[in-house]
Amino acid sequence: MIRAGRLALLLSGLLLAAGAGAARDAKGSAEAQVALGRRLFHDGDLSINGTLSCATCHDPRHSFADGVRAHPGAHGEAGLRNVPSLVNVGSLSPLTWGNAGLTTLELQAMVPITGEDPVEMGMKGQEAELARRLSANHCYRKLFRASFPATRGRIDFASVAAALAAFQRTIVSHDTAWDRAAAGGPPLAGAAARGEALFRGKAGCAGCHAGREFTDLAFHRLPGEPETPENGDFGLARVTGRSEDRGRFRTPSLRNVALTAPYLHDGSADTIAAVLARHGAALSPAEAGDIEAFLGDLNDTQVTHNAAYARPGRSCEVS
Structure with missing residues (x-):
């Protein structure tokens, strides 16, 4: 088994070598790359078998999550981690629950596509097959040429990763009740206002869930995290091999958190109240309810209905 850290290095080398042409295509059509x-x-x-797309797990209707604890791979292998939302993912780095080396969307895209620990989309070693499939579609041929003129529209892992990254950077959501209040609009009131005070005070949530995206992008271990988790996931230690990194996972953003249950790296918490309990927060049920009301004001349901993120129609975006 290739350790996750070594996999990141191998993928980085792959993208640097195979993606040199894609990098030169900065002057290609940004609009075409997004499309x-x-x-x-x-x-x-x-x-590998046509059963999974990126949107299977990152469903726009679920705020780019999927509503299950851990999604199985293309061959039915059990998933390891809960699917994180992609909302505002272009502002985040590092990008995953347990690997500080996955710092770009281009690099991260290759993990589900070609990774084996666990197998997700199962395309390792299948670059030629991927190119064959996509080049059979006239719209793809046009879009790759428009997106990557320096390589004459070459279809490979690097160009696929670059296009996926371009699209994901458009998934932006900063129109919530909290954003409007922060910009000088109507302030949060009632339970939401009390919840924000608790979030930033007694509960101590803001120590890690900081900033505009409500994450410090650092790796932490929850109180009471088992030494030997049931699913065998040791978090950051799977990459570093260091015992002190066992059980450390990257702080997730709380944007649209009310829309992305279940929670935590393994999807083992079904409710926000359960998450607060797992964090060791000494809160009354009423206080936990106030924090949940505050987190509800981080919702932007428009992102779940935005036609720009939905499956495209048959008509090709370029002529």
Whole structure:
């Protein structure tokens, strides 16, 4: 088994070598790259047997999560971690629950596509097959040429990753009741206002869930995290091999958190109240309810209905 850290290095080398042409295509059509990335995001041909697309797990209707504890891979292998939302993912780095080396969307895209620990989309070693599948579609041929003119529209892992990254950077959500209050609009009131005070005070949530995206992007261990978890996931230690990193996971953003249950790295908490308890917060039920009301004001349901993120139609974006 390739350790996750070594996998990140191998993927980085792959993208640096195979993606040199894609990098030179900075002057290619940004609009075409986003359109291409959107099509690829919803396309099951990115998985070995056509059963999974990126959107299978990152469903726009679920705020780019999927509502299950851990999604199985293309061959039915059990998933390891809960699917995080992609809302505002372009502002986040590092990008995953347990690998500080996955700092770009281009690099991260290759993990579900080609990774083996666990197998998700199962396309390791299948770059030629991926190119064959996509090049059979006339719209893809046009979009790759428009997106990557320096390589004459070459279809490979690097260009696929670059297009997926371009699309994901458009998934932006900063229109919530909290954002409007922070910008000088109507302040939060009632339970939500009390909840924010608790969040930033007694509960201590803001120590890690900080800033505009409500994450410090650091790796932490929850109180009471078992030494030997049931699913065998040791978090950051799976990459570093260091015992002190066991059980450390990256702080998730809380944007649209009310729409993305279940919670935590393994999806083992079904409710926000359960999450607060797992964090060791000494709160009354009423106080936990106030914090949940505050977190509800971080919701932007428009992102779940935005047509720009939905599966594209048959009509090609370029002529």
